[in-house]
Amino acid sequence: MAHRVVLIGGGYAGMYFLRTTLDALPSDVQITLVDRLPKSPLKTEFYSIAAGTSSLKEVTLPFPAHPQLTVVYDEVIGIDQEKKQLKLRETEDLIYDTLVVALGCVDRFHNIPGAEEHSLSLQSLKRAQITGHEILTLDAYRSVVLIGAGLTGVELAAELRETRHDLNITLIDRNELVLNGFSTKLRQYVENWMTEHEIEVLHGIKTQAIFSDHLEHAEGELPFDKLVWTAGIQANPFVQLIQGAEFDSIGRIVVDEWQRVPSDPAIFAIGDCAASDHPPTAQLAEFHGEYVGEVLLAQWRNQPIGKRTFAPKGMLGSLGRGSGFGTLKGVDMSGKIPRMLKSGVLWSYKKHVETT
Known part of the structure; x- marks a missing residue:
């Protein structure tokens, strides 16, 4: 047998x-x-589905075909x-x-009341598509709050700014700078990018409860039209x-x-x-x-x-289609080059697994 x-x-x-x-x-x-799913999802790119900058075809790959492989959906x-x-x-x-x-x-909601019930998510392809529909169909000048200023939150905020320049975007961060875990130099670079592109970053905010149209924290309340969870x-x-x-x-x-x-x-x-x-x-x-x-x-x-x-090779992130940031072999980079490198890494992965 x-x-x-x-x-x-x-x-x-x-x-x-x-x-x-x-x-x-x-x-x-x-x-x-x-x-x-009938295809393999590129989960690191789900933020681009939510922002409307990638198609379903761009963030999925076919499963390999092989006589000794059976796929059950x-x-x-x-x-x-x-x-x-x-x-x-x-x-x-x-x-x-x-x-x-x-x-x-x-998602990990840290036992925050209302978080799971009232948050949009990027943790599955279906949820990323729903999130995209909910945000991209908002009327002009509505507010979107993103909880979590790690890599996913930052990339979503930046990409969303390109597709919906009219929205009021707020990034909620528990720390003093975005992207905890990156160098101070890169974190400040991204902070400055957010300011230049009119994305508000609120630091030191510890969410206590989330409701359908606002969140509560120690200093008061923050209203929103849509809220996306990227905080764990x-x-x-x-x-x-x-x-x-x-x-x-x-x-x-x-x-x-x-x-x-x-x-x-x-x-x-x-x-x-x-x-x-x-x-x-x-x-x-x-x-x-x-x-x-x-x-x-x-x-x-x-x-x-x-x-x-x-042995980690480094980490790359995007700030829309034209800029990025990251660390490779201990060297910090920002601007167009890390954005091009990130696109190259994704292309390489696709070719790597599609040849199976």
């Missing part, structure tokens, strides 16, 4: 796993990919680890010998169903050096749902996917498994 691998999730981590394994699979291994809603069986919402249960969980993350993530809730697993502070599965769940070595976790010393990024997800692919190929060939360590 064939060895049955089930991969849950076709994002960055899942696509790199498939790219690594498909052309090297032993003849007795079959892979089943389960995903709700469905959602996993349960797991029986003893029987190695997955329960799906619409189709028949799946049996696995090896399970690779690449389910990514969802946590692992997809499905991973909590894995018995015997341990989780970190944002619900990610604690894994061993091979990305396996220590209490159940038939299960691997990769991408944003796997605990790591590094923050969740597309780079890390791609590394996990490739690495677990190499680990499994080595196991099937009875070969030693090489240990690999993730």
